[in-house]
Amino acid sequence: MDFLPFTTNDIPILLELQPEGWDNLTPIFNYYLRSDFCYPVKIVIDDKIIGTGVSIIHDDVAWLAHIIVHKDYRNKGIGKQVTQYLVDAIPTHCKTIYLIATDMGEPVYKKLGFIAEADYAFLNNGNFGEFTEPENVKPFEEKYESEILAIDKAASGENRGMHFSGHLQDSFVYVTNNKVEGSYLPAFGNGLIVATNPTAGIELMKLRSKRSDTFILPNDNKAAIDCLIQHNYNLFRIAKRMRLGTERPWQPENIYNRVSGQIG
Secondary structure: OOOOOOOOOHHHHHHHHOOOOOOHHHHHHHHHOOOOOOOEEEEOOEEEEEEEEEEEEEEOOEEEEEEEEEHHHHOOOOHHHHHHHHHOOOOOOOOOOOEEOOOOOHHHHHOOOOOEEEEEEEEEOOOOOOOOOOEEEOOOHHHHHHHHHHHHHHOOOOHHHHHHOOOOOOOOEEEEOOOOEEEEEEEEEEEEEEEHHHHHHHHHHHHOOOOOEEEEEEEEHHHHHHHHOOOOOEEEEEEEEEEEOOOOOOHHHHHEEOOOOOOO
């Protein structure tokens, strides 16, 4: 079994590898290949690509993503070997490694020392009904950028600013007394919403509901979860956020919709 860099020539194999029900992975892997902080690999047996894995580096934090094994090669310990390979390849200055575990992957990651740190709740099919967009919600202006990045860094516990390029121009902020209290980036992954208080977060969630009826957020954000349930959203899945290494401060109660499974 060989671990080799994933290339643009390997893109066509993704549809064969990805599990049933997953969205098309091609755009995500194209993003990995364009980014100098993402390191996708392919797993090759007898000249056949049978799996993938990706590591993503944010300063002193790493995320593992898309650890996929072809269905014909599962239950052979390959997923564990892929994960261990990715962990071993993480630079030593990264003291914390995260991933979001599927039900299939969670037992594998536990054996390698990952611990469950938080749950992400998946809710859909609700309805906020008719609402008036508050005056506090404003389209992005350059003057808001530093506050948006600061709020995200406090909430995530990471420096994720390298991901924001290209997504801010179409974003929205919630502003009170000239202070940014929340932001919504529609084009960033699942549509990231981060806010410092429930009023800002929930108003931005309402705005996002015009585009999507599915929300994915930490279960620790009780205000957002309760609001969604009150508006008839249904909990249909729970996923584990798992950690290997040093625990880091973050504010899950301030995340009102996550970016994606790749970077929390």
